[in-house]
Amino acid sequence: xxxxxxxxxxxxxxxxxxxxxxxxxxxxxxxxxxxxxxxxxxxxxxxxxxxxxxxxxxxxxxxxxxxxxxxxxxxxxxxxxxxxxxxxxxxxxxxxxxxxxxxxxxxxxxxxxxxxxxxxxxxxxxxxxxxxxxxxxxxxxxxxxxxxxxxxxxxxxxxxxxxxxxxxxxxxxxxxxxxxxxxxxxxxxxxxxxxxxxxxxxxxxxxxxxxxxxxxxxxxxxxxxxxxxxxxxxxxxxxxxxxxxxxxxxxxxxxxxxxxxxxxxxxxxxxxxxxxxxxxxxxxxxxxxxxxxxxxxxxxxxxxxxxxxxxxxxxxxxxxxxxxxxxxxxxxxxxxxxxxxxxxxxxxxxxxxxxxxxxxxxxxxxxxxxxxxxxxxxxxxxxxxxxxxxxxxxxxxxxxxxxxxxxxxxxxxxxxxxxxxxxxxxxxxxxxxxxxxxxxxxxxxxxxxxxxxxxxxxxxxxxxxxxxxxxxxxxxxxxxxxxxxxxxxxxxxxxxxxxxxxxxxxxxxxxxxxxxxxxxxxxxxxxxxxxxxxxxxxxxxxxxxxxxxxxxxxxxxxxxxxxxxxxxxxxxxxxxxxxxxxxxxxxxxxxxxxxxxxxxxxxxxxxxxxxxxxxxxxxxxxxxxxxxxxxxxxxxxxxxxxxxxxxxxxxxxxxxxxxxxxxxxxxxxxxxxxxxxxxxxxxxxxxxxxxxxxxxxxxxxxxxxxxxxxxxxxxxxxxxxxxxxxxxxxxxxxxxxxxxxxxxxxxxxxxxxxxxxxxxxxxxxxxxxxxxxxxxxxxxxxxxxxxxxxxxxx
Numbered sequence: 001x002x003x004x005x006x007x008x009x010x011x012x013x014x015x016x017x018x019x020x021x022x023x024x025x026x027x028x029x030x031x032x033x034x035x036x037x038x039x040x041x042x043x044x045x046x047x048x049x050x051x052x053x054x055x056x057x058x059x060x061x062x063x064x065x066x067x068x069x070x071x072x073x074x075x076x077x078x079x080x081x082x083x084x085x086x087x088x089x090x091x092x093x094x095x096x097x098x099x100x101x102x103x104x105x106x107x108x109x110x111x112x113x114x115x116x117x118x119x120x121x122x123x124x125x126x127x128x129x130x131x132x133x134x135x136x137x138x139x140x141x142x143x144x145x146x147x148x149x150x151x152x153x154x155x156x157x158x159x160x161x162x163x164x165x166x167x168x169x170x171x172x173x174x175x176x177x178x179x180x181x182x183x184x185x186x187x188x189x190x191x192x193x194x195x196x197x198x199x200x201x202x203x204x205x206x207x208x209x210x211x212x213x214x215x216x217x218x219x220x221x222x223x224x225x226x227x228x229x230x231x232x233x234x235x236x237x238x239x240x241x242x243x244x245x246x247x248x249x250x251x252x253x254x255x256x257x258x259x260x261x262x263x264x265x266x267x268x269x270x271x272x273x274x275x276x277x278x279x280x281x282x283x284x285x286x287x288x289x290x291x292x293x294x295x296x297x298x299x300x301x302x303x304x305x306x307x308x309x310x311x312x313x314x315x316x317x318x319x320x321x322x323x324x325x326x327x328x329x330x331x332x333x334x335x336x337x338x339x340x341x342x343x344x345x346x347x348x349x350x351x352x353x354x355x356x357x358x359x360x361x362x363x364x365x366x367x368x369x370x371x372x373x374x375x376x377x378x379x380x381x382x383x384x385x386x387x388x389x390x391x392x393x394x395x396x397x398x399x400x401x402x403x404x405x406x407x408x409x410x411x412x413x414x415x416x417x418x419x420x421x422x423x424x425x426x427x428x429x430x431x432x433x434x435x436x437x438x439x440x441x442x443x444x445x446x447x448x449x450x451x452x453x454x455x456x457x458x459x460x461x462x463x464x465x466x467x468x469x470x471x472x473x474x475x476x477x478x479x480x481x482x483x484x485x486x487x488x489x490x491x492x493x494x495x496x497x498x499x500x501x502x503x504x505x506x507x508x509x510x511x512x513x514x515x516x517x518x519x520x521x522x523x524x525x526x527x528x529x530x531x532x533x534x535x536x537x538x539x540x541x542x543x544x545x546x547x548x549x550x551x552x553x554x555x556x557x558x559x560x561x562x563x564x565x566x567x568x569x570x571x572x573x574x575x576x577x578x579x580x581x582x583x584x585x586x587x588x589x590x591x592x593x594x595x596x597x598x599x600x601x602x603x604x605x606x607x608x609x610x611x612x613x614x615x616x617x618x619x620x621x622x623x624x625x626x627x628x629x630x631x632x633x634x635x636x637x638x639x640x641x642x643x644x645x646x647x648x649x650x651x652x653x654x655x656x657x658x659x660x661x662x663x664x665x666x667x668x669x670x671x672x673x674x675x676x677x678x679x680x681x682x683x684x685x686x687x688x689x690x691x692x693x694x695x696x697x698x699x700x701x702x703x704x705x706x707x708x709x710x711x712x713x714x715x716x717x718x719x720x721x722x723x724x725x726x727x728x729x730x731x732x733x734x735x736x737x738x739x740x741x742x743x744x745x746x747x748x749x750x751x752x753x754x755x756x757x758x759x760x761x762x763x764x765x766x767x768x769x770x771x772x773x774x775x776x777x778x779x780x781x782x783x784x785x786x787x788x789x790x791x792x793x794x
Contacts, residue, residue: 042174042240046240047174047176049238050174050239050240051174051175051183051187053235053236053238053239054171054174054187054236054239055186055187055190056232056235057232057233057235057236058187058190058191058232059190059191059193059194059232060194060228060229060231060232060235061191061228061229061232062190062191062192062193062194062195062198063194063195063197063198063225063228063229064128064198064225064226064228064229064232065195066194066195066198066199066202066225066304067198067199067202067221067222067224067225068131068132068222068225068226068229070092070093070096070153071093071282071283071285071286072199072286072304073199073202073203073286073289073290073297073300073301073304074202074203074206074218074221074222074297076089076286076287076290077206077218077286077290077297078134078135078218078222079092079146079149080287080290080291081214081215081218082137082138082145082146082149083145083146084146084149086283086284086287086291086411086414086432087411087414087415088146089283089284089286089287090283090284090407090408090410090411090414091150091407091408091411092149092150092153092283093279093282093283093403093404093407094404094405094407094408094411095150095153095154095157095404096153096154096157096400096404098154098400098401098404099154099157099158099161100157100161100164100396100397100399100400100401100403100404101161101397101400101401102157102158102159102161102162105162106161106162106163106164106165106166106393109162116166116241117237117241120163120166120167120233120236120237121233121234121236121237123159123160123162123163124159124160124163124229124230124232124233124236125230125233126156126159127156127157127159127160127163128156128226128229128230128233129156129226130152130153130155130156130159131152131153131156131157131226132222132223132226133152133156134148134149134152134153134156134222135218135219135222135223136219137149137152138215161396161400164392164393164396165388165390165391165392165393165396168388168392168396169387169388169391169392170239170241172379172382172388172392173388174239175379182319182323184315184319184371184372184375184376186315186316186319186484188311188315188368188371188372189311189312189315189316192308192309192311192312192315193308193312195304195308196304196305196308196309196312198225198228199301199304199305199308200298200301200302200304200305201301202221202225202297202301203296203297203298203299203300203301203302203304204297204298204301205217205220205221206218206221206297207296207297207298256394257390257394258386258390258391258393258394258395259394261381261382261383261391262454263381263453263454264378264381264382264391264394264395266452266453266454267374267377267378267381267453267454268394268395268398268399269449269452270446270449270450270452270453271374271399271446272398272399272402273402273445273446273449274335274370274443274446275399275402275403275406276402276403276405276406276442277406277439277442277443277445277446278338278406278439278443279402279403279405279406279407279410280406280407280409280410280413280435280438280439280442281342281345281410281435281436281438281439282403282406282407282410282439283407283410283411284410284414284432284435284436285345286300287432288345288348288432289303289353289356292350292430292432293348293349293350293353294350295353303356303357303360304360306357306360306361306364307360307361307363307364308364309364310360310361310362310363310364310365310368311364311365311367311368312368313364313365313368313477314364314365314366314367314368314369315368315372316477316480316481316484317365317368317369317473317477317506318330318368318369318372318373319372321369321464321506322369322372322373322376323376323509324505324506324508324509325463325464326455326456327373327374327376327377327453327455328373328377328450328453328455329455329460329461329463329464330369330370330372330373330464331369331370331373331374331450331453332450332461332464333369333461333464333465334366334369334370334373335370335443335446335447335450336447337362337366338363338366338367338370338443339440339441339443339444339447340359340362340440341359341362341363341366341440342436342437342439342440343436343437343440344356344358344359344362345359345433345436346427346429346433346436346437347424347425347427348427349427349428377453377455378395380455381454410435410438410439413431413434413435413438414431414432414435415431416431417430417431417434417435418431420434470503470504470505471502471503471504471505471507471533472501472502472503472504473502473504473506474502475498475499475501475502475504476498476499476502476504476506476507478498479495479496479497479498479499479502479507480495480499480507480510482494482495482498483495483496483499483510483514489519489521489522490521492517492519492522493519493521493522493524493525494525496510496511496514496522496525496526496529497525497528497529497532499511499529499533500525500526500528500529500530500531500532500533501529501532502533503532503533503534504533505533505535507529507533508530508533508535508537508538511526511529511530511533511538512526512530512538512541514526514529515527515530515541515545515553520552520553523552523553523556524553524556527542527545527553527556527557527560528556528559528560530542530560530564531556531559531560531561531562531563531564532563534563534564534565535564536564536566538560538564539561539564539566539568539569542557542560542561542564542569543557543561543569543572545557546558546561546572546576546584547572554581554583554584554587555583555584555586555587556587558573558576558584558587558588558590558591559587559590559591559594560591561573561591562590562591562592562593562594562595563591563594565594565595569591569595570592570595570600573588573591573592573595574588574592574603576588577589577592577607582613582615582616585613585615585616586615586616586619589604589607589616589619589620589623590619590623592604592623593623593626593627596627601627601629604620604623604624605624605629605631605632607620608620608621608624608632608635609631609635612639612642614642614643617639617642618643618648618651618652618655620632621636621651621652621655621656622651622655624655624659625655625656625658625659626658628658628659628661629659630659630753630754630756630757630760632655632656632659633656633659633660633757633760633761633764634760634764636652636655636656637652637656637761637764637765637768637770638764638768638770639652640652640653640768640770640771641768641770646773649770649771649776650667650670650776653666653771653776653780654666654667654670656761657761657780657783657784657787659757660754660757660758660761660783660784660787661754661787661790661791662783662784662786662787665684665783665786666779666780666783669681669779669782669783670775670776670779674775677775677778677779680782681716681778681779681782682713682716684782684783684785684786685709685712685713685716685782685785685786686713687786687789688709688785688786688788688789689706689709689710689713689789690789691789691790691792691793692705692706692709692789692792693706694793695792695793696743696746696747697739697743697792698740698743700738701734701735701738701739704734704738705731705734705735708727708730708731708734709731709785711727712724712727712728712731712785715727716778719774721774721777721778724777724778724781725765725766725769725777725781726766728762728766728781728784728785729762729763729766729767731762731785732759732762732763735755735759735788736759747791751791754787754791755788755791755792758784758787758788758791759788761784761787762781762784762785762788765780765781765784
């Protein structure tokens, strides 16, 4: 169930079935896994195929483990059906852990085998058969059934654990070091998804049987799961195996030699105490749900699915975290909250047990990160030239011994607390809930020991927390999942864009990798996403794209650099202003405008005024309007005739009105239908008249200006565009001639400058007569007059 299953999995997270087929994940055939530290001389394609075989076999074992595995609902339910007590179920877990000592024999046995793969197939199939034989006990025995279960279980586990270290060393030799954490996370996701589907199907199936027919349900479920488990071994046989050069002529080593490695010893000690703490309560979660809470198999399967879905999301999230920030920082963040989940289980009763799915979600996320972090540390602490089978035998045996002893302690505590029970916050607290609380307190020990774990590349926990808090982490996780799972170009492109918009630091490596995607659209969205993420760590990658003349995402790279705004990108963007490709020039202009600053603003105006270019002029006018640089007004209006495109001329007029402070009014009014536009023009002119009346101008000037506005309004009603333009020009002449210095001083420098800019915008437009469309003339003059009234009102 959630906690016991997770703790057993974490103990040997990369092993074959005995360990419940730990982390599963497949590397794409196109994924670049170089540079590798693999001891196998395999090509990228061969490595990808081998990793795919590991994931497929692990997927079969994940399905097998959700039915046959110790601690899951199906096995626990069958044991209870046979008449096993709570304590005896705890003993089954201890047996499983004690038989893990078989791993000590793994190194000498596999060292002497000429064909180790064949032995893996033999030992694995034998484990499957012995574990399946447990379900046949009622056909042959009436008494001592629980003892028979223990004997068959221990025998099967012995052969499974014998395979474990060899399997882990085999996997460690093939998986490239630079993708280990991500591979572990992805590999486990496939295992968990298979477990979710199989666990729910098994629970639903078993609920169809009751009474005397229940045995039929258990028998068929075990048989189907066993077939899946054997298929896993058959698929594993396609993975190549060669002996490590350092092992081919050396004698096998005593597993205790591994503990001469101090980092390995400290990591093992830490993780052993954590597994011991979890193991105290581990065997009793399934019993608690089935016996005490009377939850159906289907509901238990649903709860388990919640836990495993959380683990899937957790692995997707945590693999990137570990690769980027190191394992210890992640462990520092995740280990302390694990004390909470046993407490949530404590406050549950048959009438109200909805804290359990909450505990499942928390547990799934936490365990995913802890397992990923620990496995990454484990692989990194084992020297490349070491006998990996020896190390994995030492690792797994030590942890399993701890996990063998902790259920015995839990079983003792269950009996010790049997007479005790009390009410707390309205919940009945019995012996099993007290064991849950003991497990929670025991986790405090590994929390204190975490400081002794070595991790050279680990960032500080504070740094990790600050990074996690940035952006939308859920948006990143969803985008990352879609990007990995989808084969459609447009979906992957949208996912890259989503990861960028999440602005989560973990998206950086994914987006940088996507810059080399085969799809040009994915590359473009990845570059844009890096700009949205605003991560300075992306600058070097984007600069490489900008400077690469063969790159097809130079424009996106330039704009992304502008959004990031790092000072180091200014000079390369200035150089890009002289690029032969006008699209690059336009993107560089936009990027520099985003960065801003007085020097950049002057540079852009110099570019605008120095040499006319029909290609870059509209963009320069646009960015200068954003800065409200009044110097662009007259040149822009005078250059309207240089452009044949009506759309470009409208863009330039919109830039002018934006400079005057009109916002997007010109654009919105041009987009209206004629009736709406006419009403809007009338409203703007009326507002201008009211603003003039309320201004601080002297009475005579206000009277003259309002008279101009009234005549102009009449010309608009008459549709006489020429007179409207003349009247607008006359209005500016009256304003310039009659306004006095004192009034300008009262307005202040900013308002006076804006008034002068509006006057210049109207006079230049009227004198040049470059606009031909009546609606354009009406809208432009109405917006300019509104800007004038707005300035006078202020």
